Structure formats: C-alpha cells, structure tokens
Amino acid sequence: MSDRTPFQPYPVEHVHRLIEPGPVVLVSTAVEGRANLMTNGFNMPVVHGGLIALVLGPWDHSFDALRRTGECVIAVPGAELMETVVDIGNVSGAEVDKWARFALTPVPAAEVGAPLVGECFANLECRVADRRLVDDYGLWLVEPVRAWIDEERRGAGEFHHRGDGTFSTNGATLDLRHRMTRWSHLTA
Amino acid sequence: MSDRTPFQPYPVEHVHRLIEPGPVVLVSTAVEGRANLMTNGFNMPVVHGGLIALVLGPWDHSFDALRRTGECVIAVPGAELMETVVDIGNVSGAEVDKWARFALTPVPAAEVGAPLVGECFANLECRVADRRLVDDYGLWLVEPVRAWIDEERRGAGEFHHRGDGTFSTNGATLDLRHRMTRWSHLTA
Numbered sequence: 189m190s191d192r193t194p195f196q197p198y199p200v201e202h203v204h205r206l207i208e209p210g211p212v213v214l215v216s217t218a219v220e221g222r223a224n225l226m227t228n229g230f231n232m233p234v235v236h237g238g239l240i241a242l243v244l245g246p247w248d249h250s251f252d253a254l255r256r257t258g259e260c261v262i263a264v265p266g267a268e269l270m271e272t273v274v275d276i277g278n279v280s281g282a283e284v285d286k287w288a289r290f291a292l293t294p295v296p297a298a299e300v301g302a303p304l305v306g307e308c309f310a311n312l313e314c315r316v317a318d319r320r321l322v323d324d325y326g327l328w329l330v331e332p333v334r335a336w337i338d339e340e341r342r343g344a345g346e347f348h349h350r351g352d353g354t355f356s357t358n359g360a361t362l363d364l365r366h367r368m369t370r371w372s373h374l375t376a
Numbered sequence: 377m378s379d380r381t382p383f384q385p386y387p388v389e390h391v392h393r394l395i396e397p398g399p400v401v402l403v404s405t406a407v408e409g410r411a412n413l414m415t416n417g418f419n420m421p422v423v424h425g426g427l428i429a430l431v432l433g434p435w436d437h438s439f440d441a442l443r444r445t446g447e448c449v450i451a452v453p454g455a456e457l458m459e460t461v462v463d464i465g466n467v468s469g470a471e472v473d474k475w476a477r478f479a480l481t482p483v484p485a486a487e488v489g490a491p492l493v494g495e496c497f498a499n500l501e502c503r504v505a506d507r508r509l510v511d512d513y514g515l516w517l518v519e520p521v522r523a524w525i526d527e528e529r530r531g532a533g534e535f536h537h538r539g540d541g542t543f544s545t546n547g548a549t550l551d552l553r554h555r556m557t558r559w560s561h562l563t564a
Contacts, residue, residue: 205539208417210398229396232420233539234431234513241429241515243422270550278558320508321517325422327429329513348536348546351393351421353553353563356546358536362458365541370466375541 193295195336198310201237203332206264206310208233211346212273212355215244216261216294216302217253223294223303225286226250227277229349231262234329236374239317245326249281258316259300260330263308267347267357274355299333309342310335381483383524386498389425391520394452394498396421399534400461400543403432404449404482404490405441411482411491413474414438415465417537419450422517424562427505433514437469446504447488448518451496455535455545462543487521497530498523 198206207213215226230243240262244251254260265273272290279286287294293306297313304311313336318329348356365375386394395401403414418431428450432439442448453461460478467474475482481494485501492499501524506517536544553563 202539208398208539209536209544210396230420230422232418232429232431234418234515236539239513241420243420271552271555274552274555278556280558318509318512321506324506325427325517327422327517329509329515344547345544348397350549351390351396351424351562353556353559354549354551356397356533357548357550359532359545359547361538361542361544363542364459364462367459367462368466368541370468371541374539 193306194338194340195295195304195311196338198335198337200332200335203240203312203335204233204236206312207231207240209346210348211264212349214263214265214273214276214305214308215242215250216263216305217250217257217259218302219253219256223287224250224253224281225276225292225305226281227273239329239331240312240314242328242330243326244328251326254316254328257301259302260314261297261300261302261304262312262314262330263305264310264346265305265308266341267344269307270347270355297334304336309345310337381494382526382528383483383492383499384526386523386525388520388523391428391500391523392421392424394500395419395428397534398536399452400537402451402453402461402464402493402496403430403438404451404493405438405445405447406490407441407444411475412438412441412469413464413480413493414469415461417539427517427519428500428502430516430518431514432516439514442504442516445489447490448502449485449488449490449492450500450502450518451493452498452534453493453496454529454531454533456531457495458535458543485522492524497533498525
C-alpha cells in the first residue's frame with residue numbers, strides 16, 4: 189500500500205462485520221491490464237472472518253475477469269456514493285471504462301491484481317475459493333486475504349438495495365452485545 | 377391460511393425485495409410435530425424472484441430438521457422485535473421451546489410443514505433446492521414457494537446485524553428507480 193492512501197489494515201477475522209449488515213458493494217476485477225468495476229447486491233458472509241458468497245454471472249461483464257484471474261476486490265461504498273454506485277450498475281464495462289467515467293481511483297492492492305476503490309470506506313482483497321455453484325447460479329465463494337478500512341470515510345456507512353431501485357441508509361445502531369451470551373466471542 | 381391471520385399473499389417473483397436489504401431473519405422448521413426457530417444473519421438472494429442462500433450448520437439445532445424435512449419458513453421480523461430475535465439466537469431449541477418462551481404464534485403454512493411466525497411482517501415458505509455446499513459450509517439454497525406479508529406490521533421494516541452484537545435500523549429510503557436504466561424490469 190502506498191503511504192499516500194488513506195487505508196489502514198482491517199482484521200480479516202472481522203470481515204463479516206462489513207458484509208453481514210447487507211451492503212451494496214462494488215466488485216473490482218482486472219484482467220490483461222484492464223480494470224473493471226460492477227455493483228452487487230447479492231452477497232453474504234458464509235464463515236465468520238472468512239468466506240463470502242457473491243452472485244456474479246455471465247450476464248455481468250466482470251464474470252470473465254473473475255473466472256480467468258480468480259481474484260477480485262469487494263469494496264464497500266458509503267451512502268454518499270449511492271448515486272454513483274447505482275450508475276455503475278447501469279452501464280457495462282464492455283462499453284465504458286467505469287473508473288474514468290465515474291472518476292474513481294484505482295489503488296494497487298497488496299495481494300491481488302484487482303485494484304482497491306479509493307473512494308470506498310472498506311476494501312477486501314479476495315481469492316476465489318469454491319466454484320461449484322458458478323455454472324448453475326453464478327454463485328462464487330471468495331476468501332478475503334487482506335482487508336483495508338478508511339475510518340474517516342466511513343461516515344454513515346453502507347447502504348442497502350431494497351431490490352426495486354430504492355435504497356436504504358442506516359438509522360440508529362443499537363448495542364445488544366450484552367444479550368449475545370451464546371455468541372460472545374463475536375462481540376469482542 | 378386461516379382468515380384470522382393478518383397475512384396477505386406476497387408475489388413470489390418479488391421475494392428478493394425482502395432479502396436483498398440484508399435483514400436478520402428467523403428460520404422456522406418442524407419435525408415430528410415439534411417446531412423450532414432460530415435467528416440467522418447470513419442470507420442473500422441468489423435469483424431475482426427465486427432461490428435464496430442461507431447458512432445454517434450442524435452447530436444449529438435446526439440443522440437436523442432442515443436436513444430431514446427439506447422445508448423451512450424464512451420470517452422477516454421488524455425492528456420492534458429486535459431484542460426478542462437476538463434472544464432467540466442465544467438459546468438452543470435443544471433446551472427450550474422457543475415459541476412458548478418468546479410468546480410467538482406459529483401460523484400454519486400453506487405448502488410446508490414449518491409454521492409461519494405470526495409476529496413477523498413477512499414469511500417465505502421454502503423448500504431446499506440445492507445441498508451441494510451443505511456439508512462443507514452449511515450453505516443451503518432454498519426455493520420460496522409461497523410468500524406472505526402483513527403490511528400493517530411492516531412498520532420500520534427489517535433490521536441488520538453488524539456482525540458484532542450491534543444492530544442497525546433503517547434510515548431514509550431513497551428512490552433511484554429512474555437511474556435503473558439497465559435493470560428497469562426490477563423496478564415495476
């Protein structure tokens with residue numbers, strides 16, 4: 189990582205904390221020197237501090253890059269990027285260079301060829317771990333190998349697609365850690 | 377469905393609208409006349425209006441019922457049930473009857489043996505569709521066959537687990553349907 193980037197390392201054992209809330213994410217890929225970017229709302233943690241599931245199919249231009257490289261970056265945009273993120277999801281990387289079009293900054297990753305997204309508050313460098321459900325559903329399991337956060341940029345945090353072109357921001361956060369008696373190891 | 381229940385049919389082709397925002401859900405199962413209930417935060421849509429992925433492993437008491445019956449109900453609780461839903465996730469159905477303990481109402485489903493949760497604003501009757509990743513990750517694909525909604529109870533809608541025992545409610549909803557030029561079929 190360049191000293192000029194705002195990102196600090198984020199503990200990989202806590203990556204589910206970035207995905208479990210249900211964010212809209214950007215998925216960054218790169219193949220043959222060409223980086224692409226897409227918007228994704230179908231994602232979830234599979235293992236605490238580990239595997240993430242992601243639906244990304246042949247209908248997405250990024251599918252070929254993910255299939256060929258086995259690498260991607262999952263970037264979590266804050267609510268202030270909502271309109272840009274929706275627009276990214278409504279053009280194809282086959283037609284435009286989305287990084288240039290949307291003035292986003294590709295930041296070199298530490299372990300994968302795909303770039304981090306400088307404007308997102310969190311970035312997870314991932315390697316494909318299981319392709320068994322890719323052919324049937326476009327369902328990938330990816331393993332986060334490095335994670336980065338920019339707490340300054342986190343702001344109001346992620347936002348959520350309601351599945352119909354409407355999007356929710358976060359309201360109040362309630363602390364119920366004292367009730368997590370069976371899962372107290374997750375709250376530390 | 378009994379005429380006395382508050383639920384109206386919800387179009388199965390729109391079920392992703394209930395899951396894509398990233399809700400904490402309850403999963404209801406029943407085997408040998410005994411219903412159980414668990415809390416789940418690892419879920420996502422896989423197909424618009426179709427398959428849902430759910431992580432539910434042998435560490436969950438409900439695992440055996442889901443494995444044996446191949447059926448469950450995914451119920452979406454509103455934010456007013458947050459403390460109850462967290463408490464449901466922190467006791468085991470091996471030890472207590474959660475329906476009785478938490479005063480929840482099992483409502484007979486139309487197509488599956490597991491009951492709907494009367495207090496939740498949405499209920500999806502599901503059948504297991506793909507078990508290939510169950511042994512390795514507890515990752516199930518389930519097909520919603522019927523869906524029900526209680527708009528009166530919907531209120532502020534679902535809430536989100538931040539992965540650490542803190543939970544977010546929804547803030548503002550922004551309508552960006554006019555920007556969904558490539559995905560306009562989802563916005564109708």
